[in-house]
Amino acid sequence: MNRIIKHLVFATITFILISTVVYYFFFKKHNVNYEYGFKPQMAPNRLMTVEQMKEDLDYVVNVLRDVHPKTYNGFSNEQNLVIENAYKKINKIMKVGDFYFVLNEVICSLKDAHTMIFIELSKDDRIIDLPIVWLNDGMYIKEDTEQLKKGDKILFIRQKSEEDLLKELEKIIPAENQQWVKVRGKSNLIKEPFLRYLGLIENDYVNVKIQRDEKELEVQLPLIKNKKSKQNMTEEWVSYSVDKENSLGVFKLDTCNYDEKYKTTVANFFKEVSKYNIKNVAVDVRNNSGGDSRVVDEFLRYIDIDNYLSFSGDIRYSKQASEQRGYSRKSGYKSYRKQFINNKKVLNKELLFDGNVYIITSPRTFSSANWFAVIMKDNNIGKVIGEPTGNQPSSYGDVLRFQTHNSGFVFQVSLKRWVRPNTDNDPENCLHPDIEVYTTIEDIINERDPQVEKLIEIINE
Structure with missing residues (x-):
């Protein structure tokens, strides 16, 4: 049992680290740097020979086949068809930028949002x-x-x-x-x-x-x-508001950063919730594409529950995973059972919340933000309100990173499958809200917040 717990802790930490890396590279930088020893990518306008493209395509196909959990028993008929069509397309000289889309179609055939290929666009695009x-x-x-x-x-x-x-x-x-x-x-x-x-x-x-x-x-x-605008680094990624009239506190989290600012903001939020005897709290992750999943555990420390069920996982071992992670096994597949997490509740009992909990989602709710909502729903901790999320509740993740030899495209491939706490709710290709509320163009024009408005309506009923 102790071995299982150790493996689960390791798997969770690994997911946290990889999710943070994926978020930083894909959603913040939109490009790939080379601190991991990757060489510069070929310019999109450069030409590639058939032999160069075939070598790169062979490499991508072999990595997907050897590493991803979904291909443990080989590619599906649909995936094989995509791969066959890719080889047919590279029958003559092609620009690097065009070849990117050939490789991308192969990678996208796995339908895993964490398995992806990056392209450095030209300054002339x-x-x-x-x-x-x-x-x-x-x-x-x-x-x-x-x-x-x-x-x-x-x-x-x-x-x-x-x-x-x-x-x-x-x-x-x-x-x-x-x-x-x-x-x-x-x-x-x-x-x-x-x-x-x-x-x-x-x-x-x-x-x-x-x-x-x-x-x-x-x-x-x-x-x-393309005039690239600098991002506003002072923009608040974590904040909250307290509506005393409707007895509602909304905790807004736009990225899953687990740091002192986050922990302090959570504590201050629940201090105000306690001070004004607020009966309803909502976590707003509508603009959150992931990060560090420890934000979930920190938030739940203020919820009056003793324990909750977290994600379990399956891992596929491979030569590549052994090289990058140091696993002793170089092949095979192993599943880790789900475990109840003992909630390390805050010592100040006055801050423990036992009212109604909600979590607001949208299609931009992804990765660790999706994880947040799934744990809330599957453990009956709170109701989900809003729109379906952009991520499956049980999905793939924890990525290994590679680079094609000739074109220099960096790509990443999942080696684990994360399994939601309540598998009775599967299969689902997204987390469906308990209360569906869609944003309309009239809401945007009139600057209305339909999800929060619906939440206040529910509270007052």
Whole structure:
């Protein structure tokens, strides 16, 4: 039993570290640095020979086959078909940037959002001014531009409908559900390499058909230089508000950073909740794409529960995992049983909360943020309100990192499968809220918060 617990602790720590790395690289930097000994990637406009591409494709296919838990018994028929088509495409000289999409389709066939390949775009790559928000009922413009108006509905991008674009994006965005394809797709649909891959550019313009009020209009958006804006590093990633009138405290967490600031903010939040005798608290992870899963345990220290069930896991051993992690085993598969976590409740009993708990989710809720919501739901600690998440409750993760020999593309592959606490709720390709509340374009135009408004309505009932 002690061995099992040690393995679980190790697996949890590993997930924490890898989730943090994945979040930093993929969502913060949007590029890959080379502190791990990786060489620079070839420029997207460089040409590759058939032999070079075949060597790189062989390497990617072999790594996926040898490392990922999903391929333990080999590739599926669907995956084999994607791989066969990839080899057919590399029958002549090709640009590095185009070859990226060939490899990406192979990697995306696993439908694992943590298994992905990165591309360093050229400084010469351009964008179009198309501020998209992709809602449940379609694509809209979220802010005014020279040619577009906030609230315009996008009907077609160069004769491709929302459904057409989703089908194409699913091939090149590693995802477990359409929510995540939309989250990642809206940012990719403005970038020149992706626009070219999708066949949306004509004479350096992208034609977009929109609906404004009762009229249908067509606009031509030119490719323009990408002016990278610096992120506002002072933006609050953790905060809270207390609504005494409705007896509601909302704890807003936009990234799962487990540090002193987080711990202090959680403590201050529950001090105010106790001071004003608040009966309802909600954790808002709608804009949270992950990080360190220890934020969950820290928050639950203030909830009056004795224990809770956490995730269990399956690990696939491989030569590559042994080399990167030091495992003694180089093959095989092992499952670790789930265990109850003893809740290390805060010593100040006045801060222990025993009222109603909610967690607010959206398609941007991913990785450790999704983990937060799943633990709440599967242990009946709180109700989930909002929109379906961008991550499966039981999903893959804990990644190994590789680089193709010729093109220099860095990619990562999961070696573990994380299993949710309550497997009776599976299979699910996302976490479905107990109370579904979708954001509409009218909410955005009028700056309303439909999820919090619904929560206040529920409380007052």
